[in-house]
Amino acid sequence: MSTTYTRLAAVAAHLPETTLTTAELEERLAERNPGLDLPRGLILDGSGVRRRHVADPSDRPSDLAAAAGRKLLDEHGVHPGDLDLIIYAGVSSDLVEPATGHVVAAKLGADCPVFDVRNACNSVLNAIEVADTLIGGGRYRRVLICCGELPSAITPWTVGGTEEFFTVAASYTVSDAGAALLLEAGGSPGVLAHAFTAYSAAWEAAVVPVLDFNSDPLAGPPRLGPLVVSGVKLLGGFEKIDSTVFHKPLADLGLTWDDMAAICVHQASLPMLWKFCDHVGIPPGKVVVTIAQHGNMVAATLPVQLAMAVESGRVRRGDLVAMIGLASGVSAGIAVVRW
Known part of the structure; x- marks a missing residue:
């Protein structure tokens, strides 16, 4: 009996066109927090972040994930009906219930099983582990992993003071993005x-x-x-x-x-x-x-x-x-x- 391996067949990214530089972000913070004594350049010096992507106000995490998934499928000639499983692997989600994977599948026009894998910033990496195990075990042959991150939605634009700013400072370094990976059964290890x-x-x-x-x-x-x-x-x-x-x-x-x-x-x-x-x-x-x-x-x-x-x-x-x-x-x- 031949061994089934997992190959990484395709990858795609979707980055919103709108961007916000760190200088622009600091200007917005200064306008909304006139009493905040925030030295310019502090966020850049501490994080190295010069720019981040910001999704449209109407976008949900599933929109970013579906955009990446659609790009991958179109570029590689894969029909949504050919997918055996969709795993949504993002921290951001549209709803508490149902799984965001359902929303992504509906937007892609797929009718395969879905579920979510969520483990903070390791969600996609864990989804690769899960997909590899399922493909190697013969359960599925073609698995699409999708991720949509919308951390800008919880960025705090008003803070109570310098101490609170440093508590939530990591919120000013995040960026919206979508990504997709296609894993398939193959005859050699991927x-x-x-x-x-x-x-x-x-x-x-x-x-x-x-x-x-x-x-x-x-x-x-x-x-x-x-x-x-x-x-x-x-x-x-x-x-x-x-x-x-x-x-x-x-x-x-x-x-x-x-x-x-x-x-x-x-x-x-x-x-x-x-x-x-x-x-x-x-x-x-x-x-x-x-x-x-x-x-x-x-x-x-x-x-x-x-x-x-x-x-x-x-x-x-x-x-x-x-x-x-x-x-x-x-x-x-x-x-x-x-x-």
Whole structure:
């Protein structure tokens, strides 16, 4: 009996055309908070973010995910009816119920089974693990992973003072984005390895709280608070993560970082990106850097980076790519794929 492997068949990204520079964001904050003493350049210096994407006010997360999914299907000649499964893997969601995957499937015109996978910024990476397992087990042959992130919807434009600003500062680095990945059954390995770990005792280090729910179930999602981050607690949580989770899959495959054509790393800030790379020995020149011009795209970050690397020719068919996830919770993981 032949072995069924998973190949990464296609990837696509959808980035809203409207952008907001950090200078423009700081100007808006100053206008709406006249008493806030915020030195210009503080957000850029702390995060490295120069620009982020902002979706249209009428857009929902499913719209961003469906736009990426539709782009992928059109570019690769795949009919929605050919999909066996859709996994929606975003932090942002349209509703508490049903699964946002249903909304994406309806917008794409697909009639296959769907479900959501959600694990903060590692959602897509976990969805790859799930899809690989299901394809390898013979359950499905063609799985579309979609992600739509709309963090601009919970950006706090008024703050009570400098202390509150620093508590919610991470909210000013995020960016709206959509992404899609198509995984298919194949005769040779494409998804070579994946591994994950977590230190859940640090879950309170980065939180988007639910403040209240709408009385009308069709009125939209519950009202959410801004992203609140304790940098000290978050860093402490990641320090508890055993870095062998990144190295062992490579070692088991007889590979090193140098064998990768590109390394996609989740990026919440530029200083933390380079600190992490130094910690685990990732060559900076291998990293697909997106944080400066595209902000923190939440769970869409890794597939958007892969799409950019493929589109630019940096990654070609047959090349090796490592995708490294870092997420609140806290959790970390890696997937090694042959494009």
